[in-house]
Amino acid sequence: MQQEKYLIYQLNFSFQQKIIVAKIYLFSFLATILFVIAVLTDFFDGYLARKNNLISNFGKIWDPIADKILVNSILISFAIKTYIPFYLALISIVRDIIVDGYKSYAASCNIVIGANIWGKTKTVLQMVGLTIIFFLFPIKKEESTLIFYYLLQNLFIFFATVATIISGLIYTIEITKCTKRKNEKN
Numbered sequence: 001m002q003q004e005k006y007l008i009y010q011l012n013f014s015f016q017q018k019i020i021v022a023k024i025y026l027f028s029f030l031a032t033i034l035f036v037i038a039v040l041t042d043f044f045d046g047y048l049a050r051k052n053n054l055i056s057n058f059g060k061i062w063d064p065i066a067d068k069i070l071v072n073s074i075l076i077s078f079a080i081k082t083y084i085p086f087y088l089a090l091i092s093i094v095r096d097i098i099v100d101g102y103k104s105y106a107a108s109c110n111i112v113i114g115a116n117i118w119g120k121t122k123t124v125l126q127m128v129g130l131t132i133i134f135f136l137f138p139i140k141k142e143e144s145t146l147i148f149y150y151l152l153q154n155l156f157i158f159f160a161t162v163a164t165i166i167s168g169l170i171y172t173i174e175i176t177k178c179t180k181r182k183n184e185k186n
Contacts, residue, residue: 130157
């Protein structure tokens with residue numbers, strides 16, 4: 001098989017008295033490394049901006065958009081390849097469209113809404129979950145039990161989806177309140 005020559009390492013898991021083989025290929029290894037580099041540079045960029053008090057309205061708006069492009073493009077790719085359920089990617093994308101729409105409306109009222117703890121939790125869970133899937137996606141569903149597949153490959157993504165829904169609701173409520181107050185003052 002052509003792909004076998006790109007095999008870097010093979011892991012054998014024993015789960016419910018079955019041997020499950022996970023093969024790490026050069027492509028998945030490089031993709032994981034690039035994704036982790038992107039995540040780390042995003043983290044350090046935010047850290048340095050806060051540490052040096054270089055936070056700007058531009059950064060508050062565009063940094064989350066860059067995160068969403070990175071994460072949602074990978075979620076779409078993984079959903080197309082059936083590494084994750086499609087509805088998990090769809091929930092994330094719809095939430096981001098709604099929240100960004102509300103944030104744009106708030107910005108037109110001169111209100112800038114920064115990230116909250118739920119939004120940051122969502123992002124961290126998504127990035128950890130996607131990193132795990134990058135390493136484990138060569139495991140095929142038919143080679144593993146359903147529990148193994150969903151626990152290892154999707155646990156963080158499921159929790160990220162819960163945080164996605166909660167943060168979306170919080171942002172929507174917060175922005176609605178802020179814009180209402182601003183409009184009432186005018």
